[in-house]
Amino acid sequence: MTEERLRILAIGAHPDDADIKAGGTAAQWCARGHVVKLVSLTNGQAGHHTMPGPQLAQRRRAEAQASAATIGATYEVLDHPDGQLDDRLEYRHELIRLIRAFRPDLVLAHRSTDYHPDHRFAGLLVQDASYLVTVPAVCPESPHLTRSPVIMYFSDAFKKPCRFEPHVVVDIGDVFDRLVGMLHCHQSQFYEWLPYNAGQADQVPAGDDARRRWLGERMRRRIRPLADRHRDQVVRTYGPERGPLVRYIEAFEVSEYGAPLDAAARARLFPFLPAGAALGGAFVRKEWVDIPEED
Numbered sequence: 001m002t003e004e005r006l007r008i009l010a011i012g013a014h015p016d017d018a019d020i021k022a023g024g025t026a027a028q029w030c031a032r033g034h035v036v037k038l039v040s041l042t043n044g045q046a047g048h049h050t051m052p053g054p055q056l057a058q059r060r061r062a063e064a065q066a067s068a069a070t071i072g073a074t075y076e077v078l079d080h081p082d083g084q085l086d087d088r089l090e091y092r093h094e095l096i097r098l099i100r101a102f103r104p105d106l107v108l109a110h111r112s113t114d115y116h117p118d119h120r121f122a123g124l125l126v127q128d129a130s131y132l133v134t135v136p137a138v139c140p141e142s143p144h145l146t147r148s149p150v151i152m153y154f155s156d157a158f159k160k161p162c163r164f165e166p167h168v169v170v171d172i173g174d175v176f177d178r179l180v181g182m183l184h185c186h187q188s189q190f191y192e193w194l195p196y197n198a199g200q201a202d203q204v205p206a207g208d209d210a211r212r213r214w215l216g217e218r219m220r221r222r223i224r225p226l227a228d229r230h231r232d233q234v235v236r237t238y239g240p241e242r243g244p245l246v247r248y249i250e251a252f253e254v255s256e257y258g259a260p261l262d263a264a265a266r267a268r269l270f271p272f273l274p275a276g277a278a279l280g281g282a283f284v285r286k287e288w289v290d291i292p293e294e295d
């Protein structure tokens, strides 16, 4: 492997969010020997209809770690109560220390517009940390970074106040089963809580193989629309022959608060993308640190 070893940090609110939103891409980084760490900012203790919180939190930590292990990543689940995340300074500082300690080349996180308050606050906490990781006087006990990493958002379908607009799309068709293998580890969620919450508990089959097939079909139905929604970008990335045929993607939008993502940075951070593909909606400079030019 001649590529440098990248360090990727995927931060979700719950102990399955990073897997759901970036598991297929994470599998591709891991397969190339890059270092991937998934993080959950809460302990997931609210994600069940019968299991008591402390017991569930313990179970979900184990599920998350099993999920990461299937692709050779690691998972850190913080112990903050699920359903109660907010933007308190203590959480921001904890996240600043976590990011500094890991020294990521790329951070992935929720946008701060989302149906779930934990997702929103997780996105906000990452945004709040994005510049401060470089400021030595903030959390002075932890060595600061000399520059912010590239920060990108997980995809979502929310339209207000603004739509998700991907700068990078990744074909995950070849690793789709690996993604399902990760999610299959989250038994408490995909076979218990989420079907219950959706009024579909009676649809969950019995038996490991049947469940995995059932989950695979559900996830294919769920992820399939994403490639069509961003088809122009998929075709720009994979070209006129392969682009229209790509069925399953993960997509990421650059945050304005991290390092810019130019074509070279994209090629470095996403080495499995076709070389020379156009960078859709290129975001190449940090407008907000530049002094505006006078007319």
Ligand SMILES: [Zn+2]
Residues within 6 Å of the ligand: 013, 014, 017, 116, 119
């Ligand atoms: Zn979540």
